[in-house]
Amino acid sequence: MFDLRKLFGLDIGSKNTAKERLRLVLIHDRATVSQQTIEAMKRDLIEVISHYLEIDTDELEFKMESQDEKVALVANIPIIDGKKGIKGA
Amino acid sequence: MSGKSIVITSGKGGVGKTTTTANLGAALALEGNSVVLLDADIGLRNLDVVMGLENRIVYDLINVVEEVCTFRKALIKDKRIEGLYLMPAAQTKDKDAVKPEQMKKLIEDIKAEFDYVLIDCPAGIEQGFLNAISGADEAVIVVTPEISSVRDADRVVGLLDKKGNIPLSNMHMLVNRIRMDMVRKKEMLDVPDIEELLQIDVLGVVPDDESVIVSTNKGEPIVLSNKNSVAQAYRDAAGRLLGREIPFDDKHQNGFVGAVLRFFGLAE
Numbered sequence: 001m002f003d004l005r006k007l008f009g010l011d012i013g014s015k016n017t018a019k020e021r022l023r024l025v026l027i028h029d030r031a032t033v034s035q036q037t038i039e040a041m042k043r044d045l046i047e048v049i050s051h052y053l054e055i056d057t058d059e060l061e062f063k064m065e066s067q068d069e070k071v072a073l074v075a076n077i078p079i080i081d082g083k084k085g086i087k088g089a
Numbered sequence: 090m091s092g093k094s095i096v097i098t099s100g101k102g103g104v105g106k107t108t109t110t111a112n113l114g115a116a117l118a119l120e121g122n123s124v125v126l127l128d129a130d131i132g133l134r135n136l137d138v139v140m141g142l143e144n145r146i147v148y149d150l151i152n153v154v155e156e157v158c159t160f161r162k163a164l165i166k167d168k169r170i171e172g173l174y175l176m177p178a179a180q181t182k183d184k185d186a187v188k189p190e191q192m193k194k195l196i197e198d199i200k201a202e203f204d205y206v207l208i209d210c211p212a213g214i215e216q217g218f219l220n221a222i223s224g225a226d227e228a229v230i231v232v233t234p235e236i237s238s239v240r241d242a243d244r245v246v247g248l249l250d251k252k253g254n255i256p257l258s259n260m261h262m263l264v265n266r267i268r269m270d271m272v273r274k275k276e277m278l279d280v281p282d283i284e285e286l287l288q289i290d291v292l293g294v295v296p297d298d299e300s301v302i303v304s305t306n307k308g309e310p311i312v313l314s315n316k317n318s319v320a321q322a323y324r325d326a327a328g329r330l331l332g333r334e335i336p337f338d339d340k341h342q343n344g345f346v347g348a349v350l351r352f353f354g355l356a357e
Contacts, residue, residue, distance in 0.1 A: 013275025018236050019282050025236075026243050026286060 031071035033064055054080045092200040095207050096225035100241030102212030104233045105265040110209040111139045115310035116327030118173035122204040127176045129221035130211040134178035141308020142175050151179035154191045160198055184216050189223035196224030214248055222253035229292055230262045234278040243287055261292035268297045293326025295319055
């Protein structure tokens with residue numbers, strides 16, 4: 001890509017690359033949660049959701065995902081038989 | 090009297106923790122403080138050789154913890170600098186030979202009689218690290234201007250806060266082995282870059298210099314035997330630990346004057 005900063009010699013040197021890479025790495029590192037915490041969180045969430053919905057705990061997906069500058073907790077919780085599953089509805 | 094305990098740590102190995110412990114401690118003692126250098130790197134002790142005191146070890150930290158002797162008896166007095174002592178690590182035991190509570194108690198005992206306890210922390214973030222930080226009031230994080238070192242330092246900052254109960258305000262970083270020639274060419278991270286990434290205050294900036302290797306070969310702290318920029322950087326860092334306002338003067342002569350001086354070989 002055409003980069004004006006490079007053209008005017010403002011972005012030379014590997015230091016900027018290092019700093020930018022570090023910035024991203026640190027964002028991800030700081031958001032890292034231990035496997036134990038993830039498991040505990042998963043248990044608690046299953047318990048809460050189970051009060052309202054019948055869910056498929058075997059097919060459940062639960063993980064921390066990071067893309068570029070953002071870290072997200074991604075949960076995929078399949079509901080068993082939507083209509084029948086909704087408790088107290 | 091209650092002294093202060095400061096752990097010298099980094100996460101990454103080989104960045105200069107032991108050299109920093111030796112020189113900060115020697116500089117503090119030269120200022121009239123009583124200082125104990127405590128080698129917490131059990132199984133891989135090195136502070137004794139860096140200090141040139143390896144031939145005088147009788148008892149070690151494990152002997153003290155196991156109550157074979159008093160801590161006073163295990164201390165080796167540095168004959169060159171008044172008030173400076175070394176508590177050597179055990180070389181034959183492993184890192185699980187001591188528990189955090191034992192370490193805490195030992196450091197409390199030493200603090201009752203000395204102004205400063207500097208704890209030389211092992212590399213890594215496992216049990217040895219947790220032992221070393223357990224009795225520390227403050228931390229000096231040694232970091233070199235490299236991606237891997239800065240990353241590990243950031244991890245250590247998080248752990249010191251969570252597991253060591255050391256608040257961010259009691260953490261300082263010492264930037265080691267900086268090369269101003271590379272910084273000027275923008276081929277090395279500069280101090281403000283690292284400060285911005287890690288968000289902790291800077292205690293000192295130590296240039297990369299071969300005199301460190303020479304003084305380590307001889308077993309002499311560089312602040313004792315040398316008057317060069319490395320020795321001055323460690324003396325300034327020690328002064329800041331003592332609460333003095335010492336400016337980070339730029340001897341590296343940036344700008345036009347610096348460029349001219351460098352051209353004639355008169356500046357770094």
